[in-house]
Amino acid sequence: MDLSQLTDRLNTGLGQLRYGEAPDALYEPIRYIMALGGKRIRPLLTLLGAHLFTDDLDPVVKPALATEVFHNFTLLHDDLMDQAPLRRGKATVHEKWNPNVAILSGDVMLVRAYELFLDVKPELLAYVLRRFSQTAAEVCEGQQWDMNFETETEVTIAQYLDMIRLKTAVLLGFALELGALMGGASREDADHLRQFGVGIGVAFQLRDDLLDVYGDAATFGKRVGGDILSDKKTFLLLTAQAQANIAQQATLARHVGQPVTDAEAKVQAVRAIYDELEIRPQTEALINTYFQDALQHLERVAAPAERKKPLHQLALQLMDREQ
Structure with missing residues (x-):
C-alpha cells in the first residue's frame, strides 16, 4: 500500500467535490482553503484503517x-479566532475576504x-454519525480550553x-476508527485503532511544540520561536516553570507575559532556560512514551502484520518530521 498513491487518490477525490456554486x-x-494543500493525514488514516480489513x-x-473537510473547517474558524494572517x-x-x-x-x-458521511453503510451510519458528532464537539472543547489558557495564570x-x-x-483517532468500521472491523479492533490514533495525535502535537522552539525555520514552515513570543502555554513552558530554580523563574518572569521589545532576545532567553533544564529531552521522552503506547494498541488489532506496515510507516513519518 503506497502512501503517495493513496494521497494522490484523496487529492483527486477532493478535486471532484462540489460544495456549491452561488453565491x-x-x-x-x-474551494480556496481546500486547494491550499496539506498532508491529508486524517483521510489517509481512514483509508489505511480500512485497508487493514479490506x-x-x-x-x-x-x-x-x-474528515478532511471538517479539519479544514476547524482551521478556517481557528484562524479567525486567532486572527492569523x-x-x-x-x-x-x-483576511482575503472578511470575518463574516x-x-x-x-x-x-x-x-x-x-x-x-452518507456513503457509510446504513447499518453503520447512525453509530458513525454519533461518533463523529462526539468527536467534533471534543475538538471544539479543545479549542475553547486553548483559548481559556491564554488568560489563565495557572495551567497544569x-x-x-x-x-x-x-x-x-481525537480527530485522528476517529479517522482511524471510521476506516476500521467501514472495512468490517469489530468494535474492539476499531477502538484499538482509535486509541492508536489518539496517542499518535498527542505525540504529533508535542513534536510540533518542540519544532516551534528547536526546528529549522527553512523546513518548519513558520517562524521558530512563535510559541515563546506569544507566551503559549506549551508542555515545554509549563515544564520549565514547574522545574525552574529561583534565578530561572526570575528570568522567565521577565520575559513571559511581558511586552516584547526584542523578539530575538526573548526567544534566546527562554530557550536558554529550556536548555539548562533539559526540556528538549524531557519532551522527546514524553513523545516516545505516547508513541510506544500507541503502537501497543496497533499491535492488539486483529489484522495481518503486513497490512499494519503502512500505518506504522506513516506514524514514524509523523514522529520524525521537521515541518
Missing part, C-alpha cells in the same frame, strides 16, 4: 474526505462534511495534555 462569496473561500477502498473515500503561506480566508465570510463558509463546510501539564488530546488527537 460565489460563500463557496469560493471553501481491499475495497472505493466506498471509504468520501467518508474519509469528510497566513495559512500554509497564503492569506487566511478572513469565514464564519459562514466554515458553517457550510461542516454541513458538507456530514453529507459525505495534565490540563495542557488533555487540551491537545481534544483539539488535535
Whole structure:
C-alpha cells in the first residue's frame, strides 16, 4: 500500500467535490482553503484503517474526505479566532475576504462534511454519525480550553495534555476508527485503532511544540520561536516553570507575559532556560512514551502484520518530521 498513491487518490477525490456554486462569496473561500494543500493525514488514516480489513477502498473515500473537510473547517474558524494572517503561506480566508465570510463558509463546510458521511453503510451510519458528532464537539472543547489558557495564570501539564488530546488527537483517532468500521472491523479492533490514533495525535502535537522552539525555520514552515513570543502555554513552558530554580523563574518572569521589545532576545532567553533544564529531552521522552503506547494498541488489532506496515510507516513519518 503506497502512501503517495493513496494521497494522490484523496487529492483527486477532493478535486471532484462540489460544495456549491452561488453565491460565489460563500463557496469560493471553501474551494480556496481546500486547494491550499496539506498532508491529508486524517483521510489517509481512514483509508489505511480500512485497508487493514479490506481491499475495497472505493466506498471509504468520501467518508474519509469528510474528515478532511471538517479539519479544514476547524482551521478556517481557528484562524479567525486567532486572527492569523497566513495559512500554509497564503492569506487566511478572513483576511482575503472578511470575518463574516469565514464564519459562514466554515458553517457550510461542516454541513458538507456530514453529507459525505452518507456513503457509510446504513447499518453503520447512525453509530458513525454519533461518533463523529462526539468527536467534533471534543475538538471544539479543545479549542475553547486553548483559548481559556491564554488568560489563565495557572495551567497544569495534565490540563495542557488533555487540551491537545481534544483539539488535535481525537480527530485522528476517529479517522482511524471510521476506516476500521467501514472495512468490517469489530468494535474492539476499531477502538484499538482509535486509541492508536489518539496517542499518535498527542505525540504529533508535542513534536510540533518542540519544532516551534528547536526546528529549522527553512523546513518548519513558520517562524521558530512563535510559541515563546506569544507566551503559549506549551508542555515545554509549563515544564520549565514547574522545574525552574529561583534565578530561572526570575528570568522567565521577565520575559513571559511581558511586552516584547526584542523578539530575538526573548526567544534566546527562554530557550536558554529550556536548555539548562533539559526540556528538549524531557519532551522527546514524553513523545516516545505516547508513541510506544500507541503502537501497543496497533499491535492488539486483529489484522495481518503486513497490512499494519503502512500505518506504522506513516506514524514514524509523523514522529520524525521537521515541518
